[in-house]
Amino acid sequence: MLKKVDLSIEFCGVVFSNPFMLSSSPVSNCAEMIARAFDAGWGGVAYKTLVTDRIPIIHPSPRMHGCSYEGKRLVGLQNVEQTTDRGLKPNLRDIAYLKKHYPKHVVMTSIMGFSNQEWADLAKAATDAGSDMLELNFSCPHMAVEGSGAKVGQANDLVRKFTETARRVTKLPLVAKLTPNVADMNEPALAARAGGADGISAINTVAGLSEVDLDNFIPKPDVFGKGAISGYSGPAIKPIGLRFIAQLAKNRELGLPLSGIGGIETWVDALEYILLGASTVQVTTGVIHYGYRIVEDMIEGLSDYMAQRRITRVADLVGKAVKNVHETSEFDVRRQGIARYDLDRCVGCGQCYIVCRDAGGSALKWDGKKRRPVLTEDKCLSCMVCSFVCPVSGLITFKEMPKNWKRRKTPTLG
Amino acid sequence: MEKNFDCGQAMAEAERCLLCHDAPCSKGCPALTNPGEFIRKLRLRNVAGAIRTVKENNILGGACGALCPTARLCEKECAATGIDRPIRIGKIQRFLVEHSWKIGFKPFAGGRFELPRPVKGKVAVIGAGPAGLACAAELAKNGCQVTVFEERAEPGGVLRYGVPGFRLSAEFLKKELEDIKALGVTFRCSQGIKGPDGAEKLLKKGFQAVFIGIGLWAPVRPPFGGKEGANVIASVRFLELYRGKPAQLRKLCGGKPVAVIGGGSVAVDCARTALRLGAEDVYLVYRRSFAQMPAEELERIEALNEGIHFLPLNQPTGYARDARGNLTGVKLVRTRLSGKDSSGRRKPSDVKGSDWVLDAGACIEAIGNKPEERSLSLGRLISADPGTGRTSKAGIFAGGDIVRGPATVVQAVADGKAAARAIMKQLAK
Numbered sequence: 001m002l003k004k005v006d007l008s009i010e011f012c013g014v015v016f017s018n019p020f021m022l023s024s025s026p027v028s029n030c031a032e033m034i035a036r037a038f039d040a041g042w043g044g045v046a047y048k049t050l051v052t053d054r055i056p057i058i059h060p061s062p063r064m065h066g067c068s069y070e071g072k073r074l075v076g077l078q079n080v081e082q083t084t085d086r087g088l089k090p091n092l093r094d095i096a097y098l099k100k101h102y103p104k105h106v107v108m109t110s111i112m113g114f115s116n117q118e119w120a121d122l123a124k125a126a127t128d129a130g131s132d133m134l135e136l137n138f139s140c141p142h143m144a145v146e147g148s149g150a151k152v153g154q155a156n157d158l159v160r161k162f163t164e165t166a167r168r169v170t171k172l173p174l175v176a177k178l179t180p181n182v183a184d185m186n187e188p189a190l191a192a193r194a195g196g197a198d199g200i201s202a203i204n205t206v207a208g209l210s211e212v213d214l215d216n217f218i219p220k221p222d223v224f225g226k227g228a229i230s231g232y233s234g235p236a237i238k239p240i241g242l243r244f245i246a247q248l249a250k251n252r253e254l255g256l257p258l259s260g261i262g263g264i265e266t267w268v269d270a271l272e273y274i275l276l277g278a279s280t281v282q283v284t285t286g287v288i289h290y291g292y293r294i295v296e297d298m299i300e301g302l303s304d305y306m307a308q309r310r311i312t313r314v315a316d317l318v319g320k321a322v323k324n325v326h327e328t329s330e331f332d333v334r335r336q337g338i339a340r341y342d343l344d345r346c347v348g349c350g351q352c353y354i355v356c357r358d359a360g361g362s363a364l365k366w367d368g369k370k371r372r373p374v375l376t377e378d379k380c381l382s383c384m385v386c387s388f389v390c391p392v393s394g395l396i397t398f399k400e401m402p403k404n405w406k407r408r409k410t411p412t413l414g
Numbered sequence: 415m416e417k418n419f420d421c422g423q424a425m426a427e428a429e430r431c432l433l434c435h436d437a438p439c440s441k442g443c444p445a446l447t448n449p450g451e452f453i454r455k456l457r458l459r460n461v462a463g464a465i466r467t468v469k470e471n472n473i474l475g476g477a478c479g480a481l482c483p484t485a486r487l488c489e490k491e492c493a494a495t496g497i498d499r500p501i502r503i504g505k506i507q508r509f510l511v512e513h514s515w516k517i518g519f520k521p522f523a524g525g526r527f528e529l530p531r532p533v534k535g536k537v538a539v540i541g542a543g544p545a546g547l548a549c550a551a552e553l554a555k556n557g558c559q560v561t562v563f564e565e566r567a568e569p570g571g572v573l574r575y576g577v578p579g580f581r582l583s584a585e586f587l588k589k590e591l592e593d594i595k596a597l598g599v600t601f602r603c604s605q606g607i608k609g610p611d612g613a614e615k616l617l618k619k620g621f622q623a624v625f626i627g628i629g630l631w632a633p634v635r636p637p638f639g640g641k642e643g644a645n646v647i648a649s650v651r652f653l654e655l656y657r658g659k660p661a662q663l664r665k666l667c668g669g670k671p672v673a674v675i676g677g678g679s680v681a682v683d684c685a686r687t688a689l690r691l692g693a694e695d696v697y698l699v700y701r702r703s704f705a706q707m708p709a710e711e712l713e714r715i716e717a718l719n720e721g722i723h724f725l726p727l728n729q730p731t732g733y734a735r736d737a738r739g740n741l742t743g744v745k746l747v748r749t750r751l752s753g754k755d756s757s758g759r760r761k762p763s764d765v766k767g768s769d770w771v772l773d774a775g776a777c778i779e780a781i782g783n784k785p786e787e788r789s790l791s792l793g794r795l796i797s798a799d800p801g802t803g804r805t806s807k808a809g810i811f812a813g814g815d816i817v818r819g820p821a822t823v824v825q826a827v828a829d830g831k832a833a834a835r836a837i838m839k840q841l842a843k
Contacts, residue, residue: 002466003526072429266459290433290458297460304462307526393422 005303007043009314011257011279012173012198014132016106018043019274019314020298023201023261023282024110024135024177026081027292031094035101040292041299044106045098046177046201046259046282049083049137050091050126051111052118055145057085065220067210067236074289076236078210080142080221080228083112088122092129099130108175110135114148116165123166133172136163136197138188139179139204142230150204153179156191163195175259177201178244180237185244186251193256200248201259201282203241205231234285238263242276249277249322265294267301274314275321336407337400338380339363339387345395346372352386352396360385361410377401378408415480415583419502424509428457430494431501438491439503444828445472445548449488449503452510462521465514468507469521469593472831473551474544476590477573478824479508480582483679483710487824515589522555523596532557535841538621539563540607540790543571544823545627545814547594548830549803549837554597556838561621562599565606571629572815573823575654576680578687584657612790613810623837625803626796626812627830630783630820636675638732645741646733649676649684649780656687668692670775673744675699675730677707678820681780682714685722688778696722697772701729701749701762725772727751729764734771743771782820795819803833811837 007018022028022037024046034045051057060080067076084091098107109131113119119136126134138159143149152158159176166174176192178185180203189200209229211220219227241262248258260278264270265286273281286294302314311317341352348371356364356373363379364386366372373386387396419427437450448467455464468475482488484504492500514521521527533556539546542564550560568574570587595601607616613624633648640646645666647655655663672693674685677700688696698717700707704726707714718724727749734743747769749762787793796812798804803811813829815821 001528001530003528005526268459290454293454294458297455297458297463300455300463301458301460304460304526393420 003307005306006312007299007302007306007314009279009318011259012133012175014106014173016043016280017104018299018302019278019280020270020295021045021106021108021259021280021282022287023284024049024137025284027284027287029084030086030091031097034094034098034107037287037292037295038098038102038105041295042105042292044108044132044280046135047091047095047107047109047131049110049112049140050088050122051083051114052121053088054118055114057082059085060221060223062221062223065210067234074234074285076208076210076232076234077285077288078208078220078230078232079205080223080230082142082144083137083140088125092125095126095129095131099132106132108133108135110137110177111166112137112140112143112148113162113165114145116162119162119165120169124169127170127172131172133175133198134166134170135175135177135201136166136192137177137204138162138192139177140231141179141181141205141207142228150179150181150207153188153204154182156187159188160191160195163192163197167196173198175199175201177204177261179204180240180244180262181207185247186254189248189251189254189256193254197256199257199259200254201261202244202248203237203262205233206237206240208232233262234289235263235265238269238272242272245273245278246276246322246325249319250325265289267298267305270298271302271305271317272321274317275319276325277319277322279315279318334403335400336405337382337398338377339375339382339384340397340399341373341375342395342397343372345392347392348372349391351389351391355385355389359383378406381407415580415586418480418512419505419509421509421513424456424506424513427502427506428453431457432493432497433457434493438493439488439501442488442491444487444822444825445478445831446828447471447475447478447488447507447824449501449507453501453503453506456506456510461510461513462519465510465519466521468510469514470555472824472827473548473594473597474573474590474823474827476508476511476586477544477582478827479504479506479511480586481573481577482824483822485710485712511590512586520593520596522593529555529557533838533841535559535622536561536620537623537625537837537841538613538616539625539627540613540616541565541571541626541628541814541816542569542601542603543627543629543814544573544826545629545816545830545833546571546625547591548827549625549627549811549813549834550599550830551594551597552831552834553837554594554599556834558838558841560599562601563605563607564601564603567604569601569603571627575657576650578653578656578683578690580686580690581683607790608788610790610792614807617809622841623809623811625830625833625837626790626805626810626816627814627826628785628789628791628816630785630815631789632784632786632793633779634782634784636730636779636781638730640733644735644739645776647776647778649680649778650783652684652778653680653687656691660691663687664691666691666776669694671695671697671773673697673699673772673774673777674780675744675777676780676782677702677709677726678780678782679709679713681778682709682717682722684778684780686717686720688776689720689722693776697725697774698722699725699728699730699744699746699772701727702759703727703751706759727762728772729762731769733777741774741777743773744777745769745771783815785816789816791816801832802836803829804836809840
């Protein structure tokens with residue numbers, strides 16, 4: 001029998017049975033779906049963004065485009081989906097239903113007003129429906145309604161103003177969901193804090209344009225002859241999400257709990273976000289790819305990791321890697337190394353030779369008879385590009401060189 | 415053993431998996447293996463979980479991954495076949511088990527594993543082959559005290575004494591057996607339980623239930639008979655000697671043309687073994703066609719590539735011997751296929767006047783095994799309920815080949831597990 005590991009974590013004063021949440025998106029569209037997700041093991045949900053009934057939302061059709069890379073499907077996902085297209089009342093009833101039947105699961109209701117009054121109305125309605133907390137959507141990059149979504153997130157005064165508005169009408173924890181389509185997320189994050197936010201969710205989708213049809217010149221998704229710059233998500237954007245979470249976590253002035261989002265599919269991805277400062281993590285594209293079932297592996301994987309290392313609380317992992325994120329100016333460049341080759345395992349493809357010649361230090365010669373690379377150590381730049389293209393995993397590794405070791409200078413022609 | 419996937423290859427293969435809803439592969443295994451789950455777990459980097467899925471269901475998951483006729487079980491059902499080729503489920507399964515040994519992950523010891531509230535009871539298992547081992551492991555995982563009695567010097571049964579090392583190495587088997595020992599199962603080797611009342615005696619000695627999984631260890635002889643010895647050997651002895659005393663077999667086969675009679679997996683194993691023992695040429699003699707051979711297609715192709723000469727449509731009729739009684743050849747008559755027999759296969763019939771003698775310095779008979787006369791079942795199969803292994807005698811259960819006749823390792827595992835569940839039900843009363 002398998003011992004259960006306690007994965008519970010507190011986020012903005014709300015206790016989650018585990019840090020795994022659905023993000024506000026098609027995967028959290030209604031109670032019927034969310035109930036199944038809760039049954040599968042998800043600890044909480046960011047309920048798909050509510051809007052008032054004043055401006056009806058109609059999604060473009062088709063509304064998504066999946067990006068493949070070589071044989072791998074859904075490396076990225078571009079979407080032009082808007083906020084909920086359901087009426088406010090049905091959504092509020094669904095939220096009340098979820099809280100009645102799943103009292104231990106967290107419902108964080110995402111809201112988006114198109115005016116100051118709407119922010120107040122929605123915050124109040126979502127609170128009255130029984131939500132555990134609210135997520136303020138300042139970040140959808142492709143809202144069809146003028147001056148909403150990421151447009152707000154890019155205007156710090158609006159972030160602060162609408163957070164204040166929500167703050168005035170509800171006592172629930174407020175989490176501001178911010179856009180990565182800014183130069184520095186610290187500013188809107190501090191604005192949200194000043195407005196009374198209790199936490200930050202990041203990132204929303206990255207504004208992108210994933211593919212252009214070469215025959216009709218229409219970018220994807222092709223909405224009856226028109227394309228648009230819109231939200232890009234999935235594994236391809238994970239490094240961007242990790243970056244913003246790390247930056248927010250390092251910001252002492254901010255000091256707010258974080259919910260990490262962006263390209264999470266496995267427990268490993270989730271743990272990386274946690275180590276960089278997220279208390280909870282949110283997933284959409286991973287669910288779009290594999291279904292709610294992936295949470296089983298997130299739970300089992302994180303449980304094993306913690307049991308193996310005798311870590312008893314997820315909270316003890318939150319931010320563990322933050323102190324190791326430095327400014328590049330802090331690197332000790334006196335210490336240098338080179339690539340080390342385990343040629344016994346080499347299959348003789350020569351890709352290392354090509355990239356070293358054309359993108360590295362030209363430190364490799366090619367022994368055509370043996371079909372093996374020959375390294376000139378003092379020409380190796382330690383860029384390690386050879387190891388990225390080598391098909392045999394672990395054949396090329398990094399090794400540090402002694403203190404007095406010197407790299408040869410790049411030759412000059414002419 | 416054949417080289418298996420490394421980490422990267424296993425992951426690449428897992429990435430080919432379509433992660434089906436309602437995974438059809440998971441309905442193709444007699445032992446209820448769930449590849450849909452362990453491949454998904456591997457794909458989502460939940461490697462420990464994937465190992466658990468394999469080993470919790472089948473304590474011999476490694477051996478089955480290496481030996482299972484997957485092409486006609488799980489992989490036959492694979493939906494990826496509709497795109498190009500099935501996922502190599504057996505190889506992924508074997509990778510996961512070998513990986514657990516490599517990284518020292520023990521699904522049933524320490525870490526997150528804890529014994530459930532023990533089912534009180536002492537159970538004896540007779541025979542340390544696949545059925546007995548699966549039964550013992552299932553019981554021990556649930557807290558029963560299990561003692562396995564094994565007639566031979568070491569546990570494993572057919573995995574040790576019936577499968578050549580190039581298909582399942584001694585080292586591999588040792589590690590898989592360690593997983594069972596780690597559950598607290600006691601092994602009493604060189605301690606066979608004999609006599610028609612052997613199982614009842616164990617019940618009287620304080621065991622509350624007995625599982626019999628003694629397998630089939632007596633050779634079926636061809637109708638033209640003749641005595642074994644004199645360079646004629648049955649597959650069951652041949653493969654057992656290959657584990658224990660290969661030098662003896664090297665003398666038997668070395669430098670000679672060797673004939674193997676039979677068309678099943680065991681016959682192919684014997685032929686490939688003879689080649690490895692230094693036979694000059696190895697002939698596989700089978701009375702039906704190449705396509706009708708019960709041996710798996712992949713095994714047959716590997717054997718062909720290794721240089722085994724296939725002589726299908728040839729019926730052995732006797733042995734040719736010199737004046738001193740030494741084997742000089744196998745008498746054969748060519749056959750042709752005619753109308754269908756009761757098994758639905760086209761029947762071979764002799765071609766008149768086509769008799770010929772295949773030169774052979776040694777012959778291995780591999781046409782089947784049956785229960786041993788001196789075993790507790792006195793040379794008969796034991797009749798037992800297929801879902802529970804219950805026999806007509808209270809407290810005595812049986813499974814594996816001694817119940818169903820010659821079958822696969824995974825089928826024996828399924829029987830052992832089913833009997834363990836029935837035994838636990840009985841103990842709970």
